[in-house]
Amino acid sequence: MLEVQNLSMRFGGLLAVDQVSMDVQEHEIVSIIGPNGAGKTTVFNCMSGFYRPTGGKILYRGQEIQGKPDHKISRMGLVRTFQHVRLFSRMTVVENLLVAQHRHLNTNLIAGLLNTPSYRKREQKSLDRAAYWLDRVGLLELANREAGNLAYGQQRRLEIARCMVTEPELLMLDEPAAGLNPNETRELNELIISLKEDYNVSIVLIEHDMSLVMDISDRINVINQGRPLASGKPEDIQKNDDVIKAYLGEA
Amino acid sequence: MFDEFYFLQQLINGLTVGSAYALIAIGYTMVYGIIGMINFAHGEIYMIGAYTSLIVITGLAALNPVWLPLVLLVALICAMIVSSSMGWAVERVAYRPVRGQHRLIPLISAIGMSIFLQNYVHLAQGSRNIGFPSLIDGGFTFGTSEGFQTTISNMQLTIFATTLVCMTLLSLFISRSKTGRACRAVSQDRKMSSLLGIDTNRIIAATFVIGAALAAVAGLLLGMYYGSIDPLFGFIAGLKAFTAAVLGGIGSIPGAMLGGLILGVAESFTAGYLSSEYKDVVSFSLLILILLFRPTGLLGKPEVEKI
Numbered sequence: 001m002l003e004v005q006n007l008s009m010r011f012g013g014l015l016a017v018d019q020v021s022m023d024v025q026e027h028e029i030v031s032i033i034g035p036n037g038a039g040k041t042t043v044f045n046c047m048s049g050f051y052r053p054t055g056g057k058i059l060y061r062g063q064e065i066q067g068k069p070d071h072k073i074s075r076m077g078l079v080r081t082f083q084h085v086r087l088f089s090r091m092t093v094v095e096n097l098l099v100a101q102h103r104h105l106n107t108n109l110i111a112g113l114l115n116t117p118s119y120r121k122r123e124q125k126s127l128d129r130a131a132y133w134l135d136r137v138g139l140l141e142l143a144n145r146e147a148g149n150l151a152y153g154q155q156r157r158l159e160i161a162r163c164m165v166t167e168p169e170l171l172m173l174d175e176p177a178a179g180l181n182p183n184e185t186r187e188l189n190e191l192i193i194s195l196k197e198d199y200n201v202s203i204v205l206i207e208h209d210m211s212l213v214m215d216i217s218d219r220i221n222v223i224n225q226g227r228p229l230a231s232g233k234p235e236d237i238q239k240n241d242d243v244i245k246a247y248l249g250e251a
Numbered sequence: 252m253f254d255e256f257y258f259l260q261q262l263i264n265g266l267t268v269g270s271a272y273a274l275i276a277i278g279y280t281m282v283y284g285i286i287g288m289i290n291f292a293h294g295e296i297y298m299i300g301a302y303t304s305l306i307v308i309t310g311l312a313a314l315n316p317v318w319l320p321l322v323l324l325v326a327l328i329c330a331m332i333v334s335s336s337m338g339w340a341v342e343r344v345a346y347r348p349v350r351g352q353h354r355l356i357p358l359i360s361a362i363g364m365s366i367f368l369q370n371y372v373h374l375a376q377g378s379r380n381i382g383f384p385s386l387i388d389g390g391f392t393f394g395t396s397e398g399f400q401t402t403i404s405n406m407q408l409t410i411f412a413t414t415l416v417c418m419t420l421l422s423l424f425i426s427r428s429k430t431g432r433a434c435r436a437v438s439q440d441r442k443m444s445s446l447l448g449i450d451t452n453r454i455i456a457a458t459f460v461i462g463a464a465l466a467a468v469a470g471l472l473l474g475m476y477y478g479s480i481d482p483l484f485g486f487i488a489g490l491k492a493f494t495a496a497v498l499g500g501i502g503s504i505p506g507a508m509l510g511g512l513i514l515g516v517a518e519s520f521t522a523g524y525l526s527s528e529y530k531d532v533v534s535f536s537l538l539i540l541i542l543l544f545r546p547t548g549l550l551g552k553p554e555v556e557k558i
Contacts, residue, residue, distance in 0.1 A: 074448040086443045088436050099436040103448040
């Protein structure tokens, strides 16, 4: 469903991403790994419309999306998270989920002011969906708290819930396990698998936690210094000499 | 000698002007909250609101209408529509094309817009003062002491009531409506809002439009209250409202409301107890003091550097 062809991104004299290609199929979890500064997040930023790539193509369901405005990309069903938590911290937990459904709601201001039945029905629907996902990630009791006051692990889960209420087809998670304790990481692991199995979402994942990556990925792409180094199934990557060298240095 | 009725009168006068300042200040504060920049053409939008309502009132008067509130309502709606489209145009012409550039550039283009609008009204309406008929007269007198009466005019009551209605509607809009929710989200993190599928351009345009509509309300009210308008009418009022917004904490809507009221009362007491010549001195001294000692304003939150 997603195809990245010879993607390059240059910042002035720095070629951060050089000829990276990869693809994501329906119903698949694909990970991008690589040492720090390898350009993983830059690849992500290009795919989500955050950056306009300087070379190459990104095709989503056959349509070129590079350089499209990011709200259009997300409306096509491609949604991402960031390395650091980016919730609307001064809004309540449930508001965070409601605002993410902005595009599903009737855009007619008059209907909103008059509180017409169809408007109310849609509001109710988005409220139901928000409640469902809050329950799913275990935050239902905290619905009316300010998002900024949640514990870190809860904020991480809320972010995933916020992505899910937009009903994405492809979810891109940038280091979702960063800063989580082993317990929370295991819960996250189960959550991600269930997103794929139960909600039919494909997932692209950047992650440093190797146990998580090896557990849940269907395929792995390794990037080193902006260049593709290897790609394949987790067990092949674990055995790949180039990958081991890149991570551990040459003996 | 302290005369409480005189004091009360100054307080009423101050709150009247102050609530109108607050209406204008909301436009500054909303735009700042969402794009982090001051809309320097906002005073002109308010002035255009006053002119539009005067034109509509004059036009309707020729038809000899019977019911005054209807005339005012029609004038108000027309002024809000015209000013809103001006607010929208300012965003499209002076802000959107240069968004993402250095901060000074939209500032300059907005000042250009303000000069353009001012001179356009000069040309179209003449530079003389035009009398604004005071359509609402009468009032209540309460408390008399040694020849001084405290009066609250119906005009003042109208200003209070209208402001109260506008503020309530705005608060409901911001806290309850879908667009209001999106406004808050965009002001907190524009990039993330956009990644979640919110069309941030529309939301930014909406804040300009809402601010302009409220300024038009203030234009009609203050035009009638002062009894005359001219093309420079928006300049000082714009500066005062800007001061009010900074005083209350720019970016904060309750702050703009509070700042407007405080500024109006401060001015009125200066005029009443010192001399009306010192009115502007006091309000701008307040601005300097607040910038020196509490740059985030009374209700503003300190800017936290994002890492």
